[in-house]
Amino acid sequence: MTCSLSYIGRFAPSPSGPLHFGSLVTAVGSYLQAKSNDGKWLLRIEDIDPPREVVGASDAIFRCLDAHALHWDGQPSYQSQHSERYEARIQQLVEADLAYVCQCTRASLTKLGSGDCPCLKNKMPLVEGAIRFRHNQPIQTFEDRLLRRVTIPPEELTTQFAIRRRDGLFAYQLAVVTDDIEQGITEVARGADLLSATVFQLALYQAFKHTPPSFLHFPLVMNTSGLKLSKQNHAPAIVLSQASNNLTHALRFLGLRVPDNLLGALPEVILEWAVVNWNLDDVVAKTEQIDNRIEGPDRI
Numbered sequence: 001m002t003c004s005l006s007y008i009g010r011f012a013p014s015p016s017g018p019l020h021f022g023s024l025v026t027a028v029g030s031y032l033q034a035k036s037n038d039g040k041w042l043l044r045i046e047d048i049d050p051p052r053e054v055v056g057a058s059d060a061i062f063r064c065l066d067a068h069a070l071h072w073d074g075q076p077s078y079q080s081q082h083s084e085r086y087e088a089r090i091q092q093l094v095e096a097d098l099a100y101v102c103q104c105t106r107a108s109l110t111k112l113g114s115g116d117c118p119c120l121k122n123k124m125p126l127v128e129g130a131i132r133f134r135h136n137q138p139i140q141t142f143e144d145r146l147l148r149r150v151t152i153p154p155e156e157l158t159t160q161f162a163i164r165r166r167d168g169l170f171a172y173q174l175a176v177v178t179d180d181i182e183q184g185i186t187e188v189a190r191g192a193d194l195l196s197a198t199v200f201q202l203a204l205y206q207a208f209k210h211t212p213p214s215f216l217h218f219p220l221v222m223n224t225s226g227l228k229l230s231k232q233n234h235a236p237a238i239v240l241s242q243a244s245n246n247l248t249h250a251l252r253f254l255g256l257r258v259p260d261n262l263l264g265a266l267p268e269v270i271l272e273w274a275v276v277n278w279n280l281d282d283v284v285a286k287t288e289q290i291d292n293r294i295e296g297p298d299r300i
């Protein structure tokens with residue numbers, strides 16, 4: 001179902017654990033982008049990786065968003081229910097000779113560096129191994145709404161990326177582009193940990209001959225050791241009883257000057273104020289936390 005609204009954004013958490021402060025910042029930022037543009041904010045649960053899934057995580061995510069008055073539009077969608085559309089997109093790439101079967105291990109590909117994968121020339125049945133995108137003209141730069149021109153360093157560009165993994169699961173890049181197209185997403189607003197994923201996703205948009213959405217990557221929240229907050233680093237789960245406080249912190253992290261008279265107000269009231277006062281220029285002030293991939297101080 002493709003919608004024709006002028007702005008459609010989304011929040012797309014993986015249910016691999018409860019939301020932490022970094023994911024709350026992304027949720028708040030993408031919500032404000034959508035709502036300040038009179039748009040829709042969709043929720044997509046990215047549950048295509050069962051081994052990484054934590055039982056109950058989706059429900060915990062719903063509860064957390066609700067507690068912070070981050071109400072999504074429509075029903076949440078689940079990637080686990082979209083296998084047919086992913087399969088169809090893989091077929092489309094295979095038919096265009098833009099996909100091939102690869103039996104290399106991660107270690108052998110790393111050893112290969114930027115060299116050509118030996119499987120590129122092979123004609124193997126599509127059932128045996130990973131399916132990789134034939135990346136004829138890798139994209140290295142893109143324009144970000146917040147960070148302006150972003151250039152991904154060559155060492156972060158794997159030349160041939162998977163669209164179906166060796167274990168048969170659909171790969172993240174394929175699933176996210178397929179769904180963003182299907183849902184008519186006009187802007188992807190997410191954390192800067194996905195900066196390098198963007199160039200692979202742009203290559204898929206090109207292959208599908210589909211205009212890409214605009215991209216906007218929020219600065220990452222770091223822990224005291226300078227590592228980004230993540231489930232892998234055991235970032236603490238958001239405490240729901242502190243919702244107003246959490247929101248205020250998230251907004252301040254995003255550069256908004258929350259007035260003192262809003263401290264402790266209901267989450268709805270804080271968010272209503274934030275929608276009116278949301279300004280990407282305030283977020284720009286935070287971008288120096290993101291490393292030297294950014295070539296200029298101004299946003300586009």
Ligand code: GLU
Pocket residue numbers: 011012013014046176190194
């Ligand atoms: N599911 C991804 C995550 O939780 C986000 C994907 C995206 O926003 O494109 O990190």
